[in-house]
Amino acid sequence: MDVGRIHFDIDPSCGRASVRGASVNGRAKSIQVLPTAPGRSVFVFPALALPAASVAGTRLCFTLWNNCPTLDSFCSLKAGNICRYAVISAGSGSCCPTSNTANTPGRVALSSPGSNFDQLLCDQLAVFFTDSYLDSVHVAVPFTCESYYPERVFLSGAVASQGDHDNLFANFENAGLANVALAIFNVQCGGLYQAYSF
Incomplete structure (x- = not known):
């Protein structure tokens, strides 16, 4: 269906x-808050006029x-960063079933006993993580180096939904070569994708 507007229960x-500000696909957009x-x-994101063919993404x-x-x-x-929303048709004004969405923030801890992580290595591990484990995962906030200590780094970011969270876990279980690469450098994953609030 063509999308006319989107409502979030607040x-x-x-x-x-x-x-403070709103945008649709990078362009500033007027919004409303209505009782x-x-x-x-x-x-409400009103007057979207999004054709069905361009709604995805x-x-x-x-x-x-x-x-x-x-x-x-x-x-x-x-309920922990979860919003209920409804998508309203552009033509008839009918509503699709109400849904919940989540911007699932998380943190990945990588440790290597005896190492001496620095900013450069932390940034490189964030790139490695993104390239190796985020296939079929919709990322809401890119994973970057949050902080680093001599033997541990923390990467933080957010995926778009619970399904993406599940895909991230599955990728860790199935990414043999990436896991071997981490093992060669004695890097261990700890506290994989712990949900937390920014």
């Missing part, structure tokens, strides 16, 4: 002032701040 205490019932509100971005600076505070579910 905490009614988060008004329009909680969203739907007593104690309920929706955050569309990127909706918005920056939260003020009294609701995180997805957990902004979205009505209060």
